[in-house]
Amino acid sequence: MKTLTLKTIKQVSLLFLISIAFTACSSDDDNTNNPEPVNEEEVITTLTATLIPVGGGTIVTMQTRDLDGDGPNAPVVTVSSDLVANTVYNGSLVLLNETESPAGEINEEIVEESNDHQFFYNVTNSIATFTYEDFDDNGNPLGLEFTLTTAATAMTGNLTITLRHEPSKNAVGVSDGDITNAGGETDVQAIFPVVIQ
């Protein structure tokens, strides 16, 4: 009986020894390395619309800039000056990722995947009308280039520029710039307060 008890103790202690050995083995990681910082690759921080009046005049730029991406700071929206009534402007967009240095230009990616992207221009108070000037491989509008025709009288309103990813480009009205049936996901949505003089 006594020998059995001794054996029992021996075996129990052996088990605990094995357990200690296992614990000792398991800490095998290199904690000293810090993780590398992530600079978001396809984030769009800045959208700049440049409007050049046909026949000369003041060039107007509108910009929305959100350097902290999904962070708490709201985008900074600027409009360089008022638009002139009854004027045709040639418009173009530049999209940047300014979290990188130097800033990455997103236009190229959008042009490469033009079949999957479309910009929409919406206004309140009918302050202006828009025409697409660039098209994707299927002949559907893209919207990086456009013309803007201001209303005939002085007024104020909002211009909303929306970039949709994978919209239904063939849905009713979408090729005319109507966002209602476009679907897809919003990549950019910027609202600019506009004054027509």
Next chain:
Amino acid sequence: MKYYLMVLCCCVFSWSQSQDCNATFSGEVHDFHDGTPIINATIFIESLNKYTTTDINGRFSIDNLCNALISVEVSHLACETKTIDVNIVNDTFIEINLEHHIEELNEVKVTGTSGIKLTKTAQETHLKSDVIDRFSSLNLGDALKQISGVSSINTGNSIVKPVINGLHSSRIIVMTNGVRLQDQEWGIEHAPNIDLNTAGSINVIKGANALAYGGDAIGGVIVLKPSNITLKDSLYGKTIVSGNTNGRGYNLNTSLTKTYKKGWYLGAQASLKRLGDMEAPDYSLTNTGLNTKGFSINGGFKTFQKGFNVYYSYLDNEIAILRAAHIGNIEDLVNAINNPQPLVIDDFSYDINAPKQDVTHQVFKTEFYKRFKKFGRVDIQYDYQNNHRFEYDIRVGDDRDKPAIDLTLKTHTLKTSVTLDSKNNISYNFGVNAGYQNNFAANTGVRRLIPDYDKYDLGAFIVSELKLNNDLSLDFGLRYDFNQIDAKKYYLTSRWNERNYDSDFGNIVIDDLGTQLLTNPVFNYHNVSASAGIAYQLNEYNSFIFNYGLSNRAPNPSELFSDGLHHSAARIELGDLRLKQETSNRISGSYNFQKNNLSLNIEAFYNYIKDYIFIEPTGTEQTIRGAFPVWSYNQTNAALYGLDLTANYSFNDHWFLNNKSSITKGKDVSQDQALIDMPSFKTVNIIGYSNPKWLDLKTELQSEWVFRQNDYPNNNFEVFIPTTGQMELVDVSTTPPAYHLLHLQSNISLDISEKTDLNIGLNITNIFNTNYRENLNRLRYFADDVGRNIMLQLKLNY
């Protein structure tokens, strides 16, 4: 050789019987675990056809034997029969230990492989293998919904998380073959990485009363165990093939096990599952397919006294997430909610495109146990788990096929426990465990949702079960856990300041990159849990259970560190470094009635959770993509209470009625409002018919009635929609209407040969192809739930 020896012995004996054979063979038979004498055990010498039985002291004696080697068979009711070879040399005395009360012992084992219930005084339900087989082509969460009080929280049809009495995710422990699953269970979109086909039985314990598994199971514990291994020379297996009309998919599962009488065993199992796009009654649910591959190997040696087990399992789940659920900003969400149909509906396809998840989970486990005479059992186990999770978002350009999330979670756990069960009326189980976990988030070009971290766990517990008499048992448990989490996380400087972390946690910043800060949060948590229970059998028909559980849960990495945009919910989710652990006090009572054809089980609970961690809307933030609501993790005091009912009535040998109903209420006590995501009242009524004469036909018609959840917090808000120029209400709160579904399930069994039988099952879910949306399905904003499915299942046992 042995055979010849035996023959020789017999010859010698026949020859020598006429000779002078005066040897006496005597001995004592004891119960192995408590050493008490076993009365009435049969001692049988086959070669001589002589037998006797033990007396009140466990003693026996057989006279007039010759000196020879004899084979003695010792047997007793409730014991495993033992055969020993004894060399008779004159008067021979031996001591024999029998393994008494095998079933009873298995019940108290933590890592056992048989037995029905794992606890004596907890609210526990057991699912057997035939129920599990029926759900072979589905998920763990689907199978567990068979239990009253268990529901699920879904992201579509393939990501199904079990909810026990209103609680889920890191409030539930999932044990698979003795291993606590560590697979980033904190997120609602992270379903348990378990192949249901690896389980032979499942036990669900409500509440935190099974302290041996962990102290933080405020919701409960789910224990999956592989099929029991029997000690005989055998080769057996099972193959299940099923086909589904909805999703046009198949499921294949096969297993084979070889066992030896001596105790060795080896089993292997593999499963394949493939589904294409599922269908709601009116449209195709584009991008909801599934591709699952898994296998496991289980081998070892098992006897009553000692054994070991080596287990490895591999599971790869590639799950598509409804295309229409991926949205860009709050305007898209408003469009999705207001549109009766999903915004993307394509033709049926087996393709699995982004958004999707691809998760590989591997478990390696080795376990050893030994039982010591008059003492108990010692277990030691080491396990390693590797969980590799990819999440693919819809991305553009060169990153199109790059995952947005790439997390590798590695967990090592070592645990040892001792069960003292040598006394009949009291048993103790105590143990310690140590764990190390490392999470690595690879750079995917998208800010990390969960940071790199190391986590250390240390725990110790003691559980005692006391049987006062045949009708009354008590149990007590105490557990202590220490957790440390040591993370390295980058914060946007703007976020860091906005959360006021600069004043409270300024000392943990270890690097300043200008727009980002690298921080090193280290948090320690001390958790104490306790449980006490009483089970009382009033008389033949009525029994009661009462118990109390105290448990603590440390905040998980998601609750602490979340920080960013959540695409499917179109919201910014923010964790909080200031969160403390939550504390649950749960009392519960059960009443069980069983008489003739009627059985009734009523379980009630009240769970008060102090500092309950939950997520709630706290404002709106503007980004270049538009406006997003901000949801932040907060703490409140919450009370959950409810009633689960299971009733069964058999009219005769063929017909039966069954009802399972469950009501759960959740209340935010501090803010005096309802808790979000509480399961609705649900009642399931079943009428069943079975007839062994008709190819063992079993059939049942199930009516599932889910009421509308009327208690929910109003988290609706208004947002400016630029394209319409108007403020619009974002209704994320209003719950979907009640729904009623009918399901049919039937199967027959055919004997193909002596050892092979074929079971053919036909299951129809949602017979009337009813349109419905379930409150606890996160994709309810985007699409209806799945429609009718007809599944044909062939199960071959051999």
